[in-house]
Amino acid sequence: QVQLVESGGGSVQAGGSLRLSCEISGDILSYNYVGWFRQAPGKEREAVAVVARRDGRAYYPDSKKGRFTVSQDAAKTTVSLQMDRLQQEDSGIYYCAAGTLTGGITTSRRLRPGEYHYWGQGTQVTVSS
Numbered sequence: 001q002v003q004l005v006e007s008g009g010g011s012v013q014a015g016g017s018l019r020l021s022c023e024i025s026g027d028i029l030s031y032n033y034v035g036w037f038r039q040a041p042g043k044e045r046e047a048v049a050v051v052a053r054r055d056g057r058a059y060y061p062d063s064k065k066g067r068f069t070v071s072q073d074a075a076k077t078t079v080s081l082q083m084d085r086l087q088q089e090d091s092g093i094y095y096c097a098a099g100t101l102t103g104g105i106t107t108s109r110r111l112r113p114g115e116y117h118y119w120g121q122g123t124q125v126t127v128s129s
Helices: none
Strands: 002-007 010-013 018-026 033-039 046-052 068-072 078-083 092-099 123-128
Touching: 002 092, 018 033, 018 092, 018 123, 033 068, 033 078, 046 068, 046 078
Parallel strands: 010 123
Antiparallel strands: 002 018, 018 078, 033 046, 033 092, 068 078, 092 123
């Protein structure tokens, strides 16, 4: 089992920044990717950033490249998401999730919520104009 706890959400004006953290505990060797996902009201959950546990390599959907930065600490128990130049459409609940991807791993699969089976409770981010 893996437990994930998000923190750092809040309210910010458009153009501002927020940094989210995900504390990971439990069987930390049982997953190989950690992702950040956003869910807005009435919309499907979507990936905003993913990091590979083994080497810290980051993956982003095209819409988030350049504004969002994901990283993990040296112990690989904390995954952070730095969000800059926030826009109103970035609002939503942000979830941290861990998953084990095997076989032919593509960026598309890395960004797919269904590939992740351990989820945190989420943290709210609200961006106002």
